[in-house]
Amino acid sequence: MSYNNLKIAYGLGGNMDKLYCKGGGCTAKLGAGILSHILERLPEQNFDKNLIVGFDSKDDAAVYKLSDDIAFVQTLDFFPPMVEDPYTFGQIAATNALSDVYAMGGEVKTALNIVCFPQSSDLNILGEIMRGGLEKVKEAGGVLAGGHSIDDTDVKYGLSVTGVVNPKKIYSNNTGKVKDKLIFTKKLGVGIICTAARIGECDEKTLNEAIESMTTLNKYACEVSKNYDIHACTDVTGFGFLGHLLEMMDNDKSCVIYADKVPVFEEAKALADEFLITAGGQRNRNHVGEKVFFDNIPFSMEEILFDPQTSGGLMFAVSADEADSLVEELKKINLPASIVGEIIEKTDVAIKVVK
Structure with a gap:
C-alpha cells in the first residue's frame, strides 16, 4: 500500500477526514464540567474500605488495597487519532493510558487493548496501531494480556491498565501543602x-x-x-x-x-x-x-x-x-x-x- 493510500484508509486524507479525525487525542475528551455534572448524579455505592481512591476524588486512577503493602491501580484511556502514522498513534495512545499509573506513583503490570475500527478498512493499519501500543507496554515493563474490539465507523485506540503501588506511598493529586x-x-x-x-x-x-x-x-x-x-x-x-x-x-x-x-x-x-x-x-x-x-x-x-x-x-x-x-x-x-x-x-x- 502506498503512503497516500495508507493516509486515506487511516482517515487522514480526502473526504475520510470527516469520519476519523474529528478531534484526536485528549482534545476529544468530554469537558470537566460535563463529567462532574454526570458523576454527581450517580447513585451511591456500597462502602468498601479497601477502595482507597475512587471516582469521587477526581484523581488520575482508582486504587484498591489488597494488603498492607500492595494495592492495585486501575485506569483506562482511549481516543481517536491525532497523527497520520498508525504506529505512532498507537505509541501515543498507549503512553497516555499508561501515564495515570505513574501519576499515582505506581508500576505498570498488565494492559488490555481497547479498539474501535471499521472492519471494512485495511486491517494492516490496525495491526500497526496495536504494534505501537505493544512496544510502549513492553517499555513500561508491563505485559499486554488481551483486549476488546468492536467494528466502528471511527478509529479509536487505547488501553486499560493495571499497576501496583504501596498503599502507604500513593501519589494523590490533592494532598499538596502550602509552600510546596x-x-x-x-x-x-x-x-x-x-x-x-x-x-x-x-x-x-x-x-x-x-x-x-x-x-x-x-x-x-x-x-x-x-x-x-x-x-x-x-x-x-x-x-x-x-x-x-x-x-x-x-x-x-x-x-x-x-x-x-x-x-x-x-x-x-x-x-x-x-x-x-x-x-x-x-x-x-x-x-x-x-x-x-x-x-x-x-x-x-x-x-x-x-x-x-x-x-x-x-x-x-x-x-x-x-x-x-x-x-x-x-x-x-x-x-x-x-x-x-x-x-x-x-x-x-x-x-x-x-x-
Whole structure:
C-alpha cells in the first residue's frame, strides 16, 4: 500500500477526514464540567474500605488495597487519532493510558487493548496501531494480556491498565501543602501543534518534537521522584495545565504560577497567536476561567495553559527544600522540567498566573 493510500484508509486524507479525525487525542475528551455534572448524579455505592481512591476524588486512577503493602491501580484511556502514522498513534495512545499509573506513583503490570475500527478498512493499519501500543507496554515493563474490539465507523485506540503501588506511598493529586513548589516535566502545547499539523499549518520539525514528547513515558520521571518526598502528583492531559492544577488545589488551597517558567513549545505560541486553537481548550477555559487570574499574560500563553495535552507531563508538589534537586535529576534524564509555581494559602482565586 502506498503512503497516500495508507493516509486515506487511516482517515487522514480526502473526504475520510470527516469520519476519523474529528478531534484526536485528549482534545476529544468530554469537558470537566460535563463529567462532574454526570458523576454527581450517580447513585451511591456500597462502602468498601479497601477502595482507597475512587471516582469521587477526581484523581488520575482508582486504587484498591489488597494488603498492607500492595494495592492495585486501575485506569483506562482511549481516543481517536491525532497523527497520520498508525504506529505512532498507537505509541501515543498507549503512553497516555499508561501515564495515570505513574501519576499515582505506581508500576505498570498488565494492559488490555481497547479498539474501535471499521472492519471494512485495511486491517494492516490496525495491526500497526496495536504494534505501537505493544512496544510502549513492553517499555513500561508491563505485559499486554488481551483486549476488546468492536467494528466502528471511527478509529479509536487505547488501553486499560493495571499497576501496583504501596498503599502507604500513593501519589494523590490533592494532598499538596502550602509552600510546596510545583514542578512540571514536559513542554505544553501539543494539542495546538497537532491541530495545526492536521490542516498543514505546522512544520514537520515542530510536530516531530511534539510526538517525541507524547511518546516519552512518565515512567522515568516517576522513578526519579521516588527519591523525594512527593506530597501530590497528577499528569496533565485533557483538562489542560490549569484544569488539572485546579483539581490539585481542591478548593482548600491556591497557587501562583510563573508563566515564564512553564516549559512550552515556542511554535505553539505563534500558532495560538494565529488562533489555531482547539475546541477542547475553549471548554477548559469555560470550566476553569473564573477561578484563574491572569496578571498581564499574553493571549497565546493563556491558550497554551488551557490547551488539552495528550500524554502530557507529571506535575509534582514537593517541599521547597527538595525542589531544585528534583529538577536537576529530571533534567539529567533529558526532561525539560522546571519549577513552575508554588502552593499558597487559599485566596479568592484558585490560580494566579504571573510573569
